Amino acid sequence: MKDFVYHNPTEVRFGRGVVASLGARVRAAGLSAVVVVAGGGAARRCGAFGDAVTSLEAAGVAWTPCEGVRPNPDLDGVLRAVQALRDAGAGGFVAVGGGSVMDTAKAAGVCALHDGDPWDHFTRRTTATAAVPVFTVPTLSGTGAEMNGTAVITNMAQQRKWSLRGPTPVAAFLDPVYQRDVPLALAVGCAVDAMTHVLEFAVAGTPCVDAKALDIPGGTYFMEETVLAQNEALLRSIIRSVEVLRRIPGDYAARASLAWAAGLGLCGLTGVGLGGGSWVSHALEHAVSGHFPQVPHGPALAVLFPCWMEEVASEHTPMFERLARNVWGVEGAVEGIRAMRATFDRWGAPRRLAAWGVGEDAIPGLVRAALEYPRPLGLAPERVERIFRSAL
Amino acid sequence: MKDFVYHNPTEVRFGRGVVASLGARVRAAGLSAVVVVAGGGAARRCGAFGDAVTSLEAAGVAWTPCEGVRPNPDLDGVLRAVQALRDAGAGGFVAVGGGSVMDTAKAAGVCALHDGDPWDHFTRRTTATAAVPVFTVPTLSGTGAEMNGTAVITNMAQQRKWSLRGPTPVAAFLDPVYQRDVPLALAVGCAVDAMTHVLEFAVAGTPCVDAKALDIPGGTYFMEETVLAQNEALLRSIIRSVEVLRRIPGDYAARASLAWAAGLGLCGLTGVGLGGGSWVSHALEHAVSGHFPQVPHGPALAVLFPCWMEEVASEHTPMFERLARNVWGVEGAVEGIRAMRATFDRWGAPRRLAAWGVGEDAIPGLVRAALEYPRPLGLAPERVERIFRSAL
Structure with a gap:
């Protein structure tokens, strides 16, 4: 921590x-x-x-x-x-x-x-x-x-x-x-936004104790165990709450749990001990909607976050594996990203930036904007470009 | 909520x-x-x-x-x-x-x-x-x-x-x-105290959506889904952190995660939406250590909390089943209580109030003290007595 x-x-x-x-x-x-x-x-x-x-x-x-x-x-x-x-x-x-x-x-x-x-x-x-x-x-x-x-x-x-x-x-x-009558598509965009806030922090988790070798169940123990456990719980609750809303749009409990989870998601608690988190996907999204104001923040993150995860998976393997297991219920970093995409698909979130008319020609401007973001991305320009391309 | x-x-x-x-x-x-x-x-x-x-x-x-x-x-x-x-x-x-x-x-x-x-x-x-x-x-x-x-x-x-x-x-x-050199027995007492704070709230959870019927994985959806998910995460993190400390007493990450979990456990967040929680076990413990100042709070709760759960299990079945699954990894309310006891046993926590010289003759005074606690217990005197007897 x-x-x-x-x-x-x-x-x-x-x-x-x-x-x-x-x-x-x-x-x-x-x-x-x-x-x-x-x-x-x-x-x-x-x-x-x-x-x-x-x-x-x-x-x-x-x-x-x-x-x-x-x-x-x-x-x-x-x-x-x-x-x-x-x-x-x-x-x-x-x-x-x-x-x-x-x-x-x-x-x-x-x-x-x-x-x-x-x-x-x-x-x-x-x-x-x-x-x-x-x-x-x-x-x-x-x-x-x-x-x-x-x-x-x-x-x-x-x-x-x-x-x-x-x-x-x-x-x-x-x-x-x-929020009882907020349309599902809008609620999904909001839920994805909240999830990505929690994830921007969680992806910065650091493994520290080989729990298996010590015969402690539940996978590798992390430096920020309590914070990560909390963050994963928020993510699971958001997922379950959206699933309830998809079936019962007016359900008060699900609206309430989503509302509280979204508030907690970026109130400071989800980031403690994680050194500020990643926030690369948000920088990428801000580049996009900074250039294309018609692009909604949450749905664009549903596109960009998995693309970023794919690009950096090999540098974050233990944490991505942890998220796969504890949030998505699958084994392996790549499987986790796949499950995340499948969930966003099931919820009807867009899969590509093309949904808002963002095309190939926009890429140089987006890369430039992302790289001049006040918080440095820590990614080479060609990697930023690759992420945007995979999101088109 | x-x-x-x-x-x-x-x-x-x-x-x-x-x-x-x-x-x-x-x-x-x-x-x-x-x-x-x-x-x-x-x-x-x-x-x-x-x-x-x-x-x-x-x-x-x-x-x-x-x-x-x-x-x-x-x-x-x-x-x-x-x-x-x-x-x-x-x-x-x-x-x-x-x-x-x-x-x-x-x-x-x-x-x-x-x-x-x-x-x-x-x-x-x-x-x-x-x-x-x-x-x-x-x-x-x-x-x-x-x-x-x-x-x-x-x-x-x-x-x-x-x-x-x-x-x-x-x-x-x-x-x-x-806290690096805090002896394990003391750290366990503190960890149990923190766990019971979270549990005093969590046990008040209310089931509301039959998730299985709606094909939503993860068990019944509760009114306070986000809060309960957070609380269960805290409990799991405390358990895992104690397990790490049992093997590596000076581990900074485990001390840090325990410290943060204990703070979060009673900072207000764990109780939101739960109507104030139960707090019966704490009232019982306060009766005990109010009469016997040599009784340490946390270890006494390791004795009393499971006894209270056994007494009221039939009134809290869905929530106790949820805790069994999400915290202890077992199925069924009774199995959950058993797993909780087994964990406290493994950690070396006392199993009975007799460990501190509390005997049969103390029961009438303890029952009286518990019943005059400012926050009403909502339990008949004979049930309070039964809990104390089972804890002796």
């Missing part, structure tokens, strides 16, 4: 009707006016937006809407939210929506307190310590944005989809009922 | 040498003087005490020792710590030791800010919101006290071992190296 610091002070209120307590919680944080950030209408349709503003009003908190955040959110949207905050004289953000909305609010929370070029926060690799308070009301579960301090934003002018790190939200109000 | 609030703002610094940053962290919290709480000398012998005060001094934080906290800590020790704080004009506590030391500091942290009878905090079932800040440097991993807000304290005059709930520690400095 590598040394680590874990600190996630976000308060999570989880369950049916929890948004009713939003207004009082915002008040308790000392705020009397907020900007409510939302997307294209889904948050209104599922009832979350209405519940949130009703609760704010009941607590006497003034609110101003800032709607229209789009998927793969861009820096302009962040600046628009900052402006809305200043215009309204508001003291914080309430984000009602999916990861794009929550990331926009979190990025705006940091940018609102700093002068200078807002993109600086994305180019430096440090964590911003100051931000205006953000409260989240997730209506999709996948990104884990509701309870972490990261915000992934696209700079359209530069075609760069990079991330900023700042404080975690003050509180998250997670009511799975809002 | 039942509705829940999860909020654990404790900052965890984990790894080799992390205590070197204690002083600066205490300073950053605005403190210039603290009371350092410790036990009977183990914290000095393993180096933690020296490292802690060296770091405090380097940061210019004045410190006063309050040593001699004993296992199954009592209210007098808490009041002594409060007095030490007042005498020194200190602003917080640094607890260097095991659960007894950390619980004493946390209880003192709450009592120091309130007038009136300090035992009131233990009789009411509410959470104290104010306390002087506490920093923890655990030298044993089992109780999870380093990163939760609970403190279990014995009122010797009343022979009551009850708990108080208050704020979580500001920060925990967890260096597994301090």
